[in-house]
Amino acid sequence: MKKECIAMLLAGGQGSRLYVLTSDVAKPAVPFGGKYRIIDFPLSNCINSGIDTVGVLTQYKPLELNSYIGSGQPWDLDRLSGGVHILPPYMQEGERGSWYKGTANAIYQNIGFVDMYDPEYVVVLSGDHIYKMNYGKMVEAHKAASAACTISVLEVPWDEAPRFGIMAVDGEDNITEFQEKPKQPKSNLASMGIYVFTWQKLRQYLIQDENTPGSSNDFGKNIIPTMLGAGEKLIAYRFDGYWKDVGTLESLWDANMDMLSRSELDLLEDSWPIYARLPADPPAFIGKAALVEHSVVTQGCEIGGTVLNSVLSHGSCIEEGAEVQYSVLMPGVTVKKGAVVKYAILGEDSVVSENAVVGGDPADCDPDKWGITVLGPGTAVEAGETVAPNTMLNRDHKEVSR
Amino acid sequence: MKGLHGIIFSYESHNDLRELTAHRLPASVPFAGRYRIIDFILSSMVNAGITDVGVVLHGNYQSLLDHLESGKDWDLSRTHGGLRLLPPFSYRDEFGTTRQFRGKMEALAGVRSYLEEIRQSHVVLADSDLVINIPLRDVYQAHLASGADITAVCTSNVDAPDDATYFHLDGNGRVKEALFGLRNPAGCHRSLEIYILSKQLLLDLVDECMSKDIVSFRGGVLLAKASELNIQSYVWDGYAAQIRSVKEYYDRSLELLDPSIRREVFHPKRPIYTKERNDASTYVDPSGTCCNSIVADGCTIEGTVENSILFHGVSVARGAEVKNCILMSDVIVDRDAVVHHVIADKKVEILESRTLMGHENYPMAVAKGSKI
Numbered sequence: 001m002k003k004e005c006i007a008m009l010l011a012g013g014q015g016s017r018l019y020v021l022t023s024d025v026a027k028p029a030v031p032f033g034g035k036y037r038i039i040d041f042p043l044s045n046c047i048n049s050g051i052d053t054v055g056v057l058t059q060y061k062p063l064e065l066n067s068y069i070g071s072g073q074p075w076d077l078d079r080l081s082g083g084v085h086i087l088p089p090y091m092q093e094g095e096r097g098s099w100y101k102g103t104a105n106a107i108y109q110n111i112g113f114v115d116m117y118d119p120e121y122v123v124v125l126s127g128d129h130i131y132k133m134n135y136g137k138m139v140e141a142h143k144a145a146s147a148a149c150t151i152s153v154l155e156v157p158w159d160e161a162p163r164f165g166i167m168a169v170d171g172e173d174n175i176t177e178f179q180e181k182p183k184q185p186k187s188n189l190a191s192m193g194i195y196v197f198t199w200q201k202l203r204q205y206l207i208q209d210e211n212t213p214g215s216s217n218d219f220g221k222n223i224i225p226t227m228l229g230a231g232e233k234l235i236a237y238r239f240d241g242y243w244k245d246v247g248t249l250e251s252l253w254d255a256n257m258d259m260l261s262r263s264e265l266d267l268l269e270d271s272w273p274i275y276a277r278l279p280a281d282p283p284a285f286i287g288k289a290a291l292v293e294h295s296v297v298t299q300g301c302e303i304g305g306t307v308l309n310s311v312l313s314h315g316s317c318i319e320e321g322a323e324v325q326y327s328v329l330m331p332g333v334t335v336k337k338g339a340v341v342k343y344a345i346l347g348e349d350s351v352v353s354e355n356a357v358v359g360g361d362p363a364d365c366d367p368d369k370w371g372i373t374v375l376g377p378g379t380a381v382e383a384g385e386t387v388a389p390n391t392m393l394n395r396d397h398k399e400v401s402r
Numbered sequence: 403m404k405g406l407h408g409i410i411f412s413y414e415s416h417n418d419l420r421e422l423t424a425h426r427l428p429a430s431v432p433f434a435g436r437y438r439i440i441d442f443i444l445s446s447m448v449n450a451g452i453t454d455v456g457v458v459l460h461g462n463y464q465s466l467l468d469h470l471e472s473g474k475d476w477d478l479s480r481t482h483g484g485l486r487l488l489p490p491f492s493y494r495d496e497f498g499t500t501r502q503f504r505g506k507m508e509a510l511a512g513v514r515s516y517l518e519e520i521r522q523s524h525v526v527l528a529d530s531d532l533v534i535n536i537p538l539r540d541v542y543q544a545h546l547a548s549g550a551d552i553t554a555v556c557t558s559n560v561d562a563p564d565d566a567t568y569f570h571l572d573g574n575g576r577v578k579e580a581l582f583g584l585r586n587p588a589g590c591h592r593s594l595e596i597y598i599l600s601k602q603l604l605l606d607l608v609d610e611c612m613s614k615d616i617v618s619f620r621g622g623v624l625l626a627k628a629s630e631l632n633i634q635s636y637v638w639d640g641y642a643a644q645i646r647s648v649k650e651y652y653d654r655s656l657e658l659l660d661p662s663i664r665r666e667v668f669h670p671k672r673p674i675y676t677k678e679r680n681d682a683s684t685y686v687d688p689s690g691t692c693c694n695s696i697v698a699d700g701c702t703i704e705g706t707v708e709n710s711i712l713f714h715g716v717s718v719a720r721g722a723e724v725k726n727c728i729l730m731s732d733v734i735v736d737r738d739a740v741v742h743h744v745i746a747d748k749k750v751e752i753l754e755s756r757t758l759m760g761h762e763n764y765p766m767a768v769a770k771g772s773k774i
Contacts, residue, residue: 034683035699073474074678260685267682268702275680280445280673283435283698283712284684285664290693296683298699299436311683 001081003117011127012059017248020376020394028127029065031330033259034298034313036276042125043075044274049135053082057106074277102217108206124195130255131243132272138237148201148232153189164190175234256311256328347377356381360389407522408447412530413460418647421769426465429530432730435698440530441676449672450538454483476675488513505618507611529595533643545598550634555596560587567593577633580624641666652765
């Protein structure tokens with residue numbers, strides 16, 4: 001059935017810079033903000049923007065992500081026509097088909113899927129950003145400009161521009177040049193990795209790119225420069241809301257703290273809800289001796305101790321006499337009596353036993369040696385043990401270096 | 403097909419829930435921070451593997467329909483079976499539209515064609531004003547093992563809500579006699595109004611009662627047939643609350659602050675399902691304190707909250723003080739307001755610097771949407 005616009009969500013990334021947090025799951029399935037997983041943001045943005053057909057391209061450790069998305073019901077994406085579809089790589093006749101070689105190749109291999117809906121426009125999204133955005137407005141801008149491709153951009157401070165893919169534009173925001181992590185940036189407009197394509201144009205360039213030997217089949221490296229070179233109309237769509245790439249441990253921690261401050265990323269504001277699939281947990285219980293300040297708590301939390309400046313996910317248990325500060329706790333974490341957790345990310349179902357110390361305050365530490373302490377999913381810290389700042393432990397209690 | 407079919411009775415009955423049932427049936431009174439009372443018996447059924455549940459409705463059931471929808475939150479939105487809502491489709495109303503069902507047998511006679519189509523061999527009947535997390539599978543096994551005609555779940559705690567049914571049991575746990583309106587029920591067991599019986603016996607009893615113009619299950623079956631039928635007891639002394647008055651509602655709600663009771667009601671192997679509202683997490687501001695409280699998601703706490711239950715989306719502003727209260731969804735307590743021993747229904751707003759005090763013995767219930 002024909003749809004005017006569908007979305008393709010690239011969710012196959014390994015997320016290697018999240019280290020132990022993605023040892024069992026794909027990056028989009030990493031928990032965020034107490035109730036969510038990263039993929040809830042693009043999925044909720046789609047449904048809130050009126051896009052009811054989403055292809056989710058998976059490749060790396062997809063099991064948890066697949067079961068999380070399920071029928072798509074929490075996002076209202078369980079539809080008779082359209083809805084959410086998981087698209088893993090698959091074999092085709094004559095031994096064709098392979099792992100997704102790059103972002104563009106992932107869409108190329110699913111040209112058949114997109115063609116089923118015969119859309120005018122395709123929105124290409126990635127599953128590692130935290131933001132609220134109306135893609136509908138971006139599609140409108142794309143239509144109004146009769147562009148072949150519209151790329152959403154964010155103004156970043158000039159000194160940070162060399163870390164991003166930079167779009168140089170003319171006076172009407174037509175993109176004139178794409179620079180990947182440039183030493184001398186020509187603008188401070190960074191690509192957010194969100195594209196709207198006119199499907200027939202994209203289809204043609206995907207096929208051309210596939211037949212180009214040596215191409216790395218990537219949107220940023222290949223498709224966009226080729227389209228620019230061919231004189232297609234590419235425009236920049238300026239976005240001025242909150243947007244964060246949570247591809248590193250530090251940025252993931254930062255984004256959680258940004259959510260706490262509510263100045264830029266306010267999830268309690270209800271005009272643009274973010275949906276999630278949640279377990280059937282009772283409401284949070286905050287005990288008699290508990291102290292909770294500048295923190296978020298959610299269903300299934302049991303708090304007996306002190307929680308300051310922290311994000312707690314469902315099923316967190318902070319026993320009486322335990323202390324958690326400036327930390328992000330993923331679902332099912334237990335912090336036992338007398339334990340202290342500071343400046344840490346604790347992976348799902350990790351346990352900090354009695355009187356253990358995990359992480360530390362930057363003020364009490366050599367600045368060169370300080371960093372966020374990370375426990376991988378299922379890691380158990382023994383009673384009385386100390387895990388120093390900037391340390392990362394995996395499930396087998398082995399230290400992992402960054 | 404072997405197995406259990408669930409039937410839940412949700413219609414207006416005599417109660418003292420006052421403002422709490424002004425816009426809704428007892429079944430959909432909010433409870434425990436994020437649930438409606440019916441969620442508990444409905445989840446108990448689902449957790450026992452029951453796939454087909456009928457809810458007999460009559461009266462002010464709009465709010466219950468909003469809550470149950472298609473039954474998907476209980477995994478009861480099915481192609482075969484699942485949740486069936488049973489408004490009084492064949493009920494002949496001879497006395498005007500406001501009349502209530504007079505009893506369960508009358509209600510069941512009204513849905514007799516539905517009863518005939520039940521796929522399962524046995525039926526569990528339950529009221530919807532009961533908060534319980536009971537392993538109904540065990541009750542069913544006990545029913546099959548005992549060979550009883552009817553198994554009745556009861557408790558030895560006789561501290562009674564209004565209008566309770568009592569049983570005298572013999573040494574083998576068989577119901578010798580059923581009674582109600584007892585002034586001194588010591589030595590009796592109190593019925594929790596959960597009954598298991600075969601589909602065929604249920605149909606026979608419905609037909610027999612209708613032919614004799616007997617409308618109630620209690621009168622027509624329990625009182626009249628205790629000697630004729632083998633009615634076996636299943637004693638459940640875990641948490642069970644029949645919510646029939648504001649005081650009962652208040653006491654049994656705040657009881658949940660006790661961890662041992664919470665563990666019984668929210669048993670990890672038998673989760674309680676409810677309609678998901680998709681709020682963000684609750685935020686506790688540095689200016690706020692919150693202790694000994696149950697807090698649902700989507701709340702903003704900038705004032706003081708103690709010994710209370712907060713439903714979704716409650717906001718307690720700076721300087722406000724909430725103690726021993728139950729605040730339902732989207733209640734707003736403005737700056738410096740002081741609220742003690744109050745049950746505030748949904749969307750109540752307590753304006754700046756107001757003081758609202760109930761008492762432990764007489765909690766103040768504030769009707770939905772009021773502005774004070």
